[in-house]
Amino acid sequence: MIGTFDYVRVGSIKEGCELLAARNGGAVALAGGTDLLVSIRNTGRSPDLLVDFKDVAQLNRLVTDNDAGAMIGACVPLNVIADNTVINDRFTALAAAARSVGSYQVRNRATLGGNIANASPAADTAPALLVLGASVNVTGKDGTRKIPIDKLFTGVKKTSLRAGEVITDISLPPVGSRARSAFLKKQRVKGHDLAIINMAVSYDPDAEALRVAIGSCAVTPILLPPVNLSENEPIDELAERLNDIAQAAISPIDDIRASAVYRLGLVPVLLSDLLSVLLAPEGGAR
Ligand SMILES: Cc1cc2nc3c(=O)[nH]c(=O)nc-3n(C[C@H](O)[C@H](O)[C@H](O)COP(=O)(O)OP(=O)(O)OC[C@H]3O[C@@H](n4cnc5c(N)ncnc54)[C@H](O)[C@@H]3O)c2cc1C
Structure with missing residues (x-):
């Protein structure tokens, strides 16, 4: 009832x-x-x-441009994001994260704005938006402002949105021509389920920039501090280095989905899988 x-x-x-x-x-x-x-x-x-707000036309726009990045209205359904060709090509982690949410039917209703405003530590799009350096544009009675995504989440189901403010859109800065990103999620069952842990990584070989974000392992999704890549560092050594940083940054709990220990144990597994996809897409060393 x-x-x-x-x-x-x-x-x-x-x-x-x-x-x-x-x-x-x-x-x-x-x-x-x-x-x-x-x-x-x-x-x-x-x-x-x-x-x-779902019928407001401005909140349903999805504009992409290779040079200018992307602007995604807060009420764009996750299925639209998952199916968008440019989002898949340029902002791959976000397309994969959107596709991983719930079921097809849920994704037809569920929006990107709702996923982040709800501020679940397990929100699947959050790690992807964190590694892509997204900004959240908001409007309230006092006007508009822009919140960097890493300043949006403040606690479980808590955000830095002020009373009466709504998210209007999420902007993604342009990515370099060789930049790539990926997202992975571990869940209890193959069908729809919230994440035991989710993770996104972005990598731009031209900027030697690598970003990692982890969800479901702390009160908010966590963006790890940036790491410098050393030349020809083997992927397994890099994964180990990142795992040390990650283990210090997260504080998972036991809940109905998994124990804290299991979550900590999954971090190096996901890191290793994501780095292999991004740094050595053809297999072998990078
Ligand atoms: C069966 C099922 C499976 C699910 N599986 C997953 C999953 O695998 N992964 C996952 O991350 N989530 C999952 N979810 C949760 C949910 O579908 C997503 O979080 C979804 O993206 C929420 O979007 P919505 O548009 O439905 O938000 P709503 O339910 O409409 O709103 C959620 C919250 O955000 C606020 N809000 C919404 N839009 C705005 C806005 N523009 N500005 C400010 N505040 C706003 C609302 O006030 C509310 O507090 C699942 C839900 C169900 C029912």
Whole structure:
């Protein structure tokens, strides 16, 4: 049984933000509803008003450009992101992460904005957005601002969004012509399940830049400090070095999906798999 609440479907960001501001914390944004409605049903706690942003045209735009990066509206469904050719080619980790969420039906409703605003430590798109250096554009009653994605997550289900602010879009900076990224997720069952651990890595050989982000292993998804790649460092040595950094940065817990010890043990496995894909895509040494 789901509680009772008012519901308004808005046609513009301004209209929605005004409604959120007017209810003084009693109203929340609704996108696909795949987190929010489940939470209302499970907890029995309903906001006074759900403000449905899913029909706002600006929030449904997905614009890609090889030189300018990508701009993804907060309400773009994850299936649209998973199927987009440029996102697959240039921002591969994000396409793979979007594809890994839930089931096809869930991904038809679930949005990118909702996945990050919900701020689950296990949110699958978060590690991908972290290694791709995404920014989150938000609007509220006081105007607009940009939040770097590594400043968005502040705790379990907590973000740096201010009361009444909504995410309008997520921007991805352009990537170098030889840059690549990948995402992996371990889950209990082959069908849909939240991650025991998820991880994304991006690598730009021209900038010698490598970024790693890990989800489901701390209260927020974690972006590891950048590492300098030494020339011709074998992949297994690099994986070991990154594993040391990762083990110091994360603090997994035991929960219904896995023990902390199991999660810690999966870190070097995923690191090794992702580095092999990105640094030696043809096999052998890099
Ligand atoms: C069966 C099932 C399987 C799932 N599997 C996975 C999985 O494998 N991986 C995973 O990461 N998630 C999973 N989820 C969770 C969920 O589908 C995703 O987190 C989804 O992306 C949430 O998006 P939404 O549009 O449905 O958000 P909603 O439920 O509409 O909103 C979620 C939260 O974000 C807020 N919000 C939404 N949009 C905005 C916005 N633009 N600005 C500010 N706040 C906003 C809402 O107020 C709410 O607090 C699953 C859910 C279900 C029901």
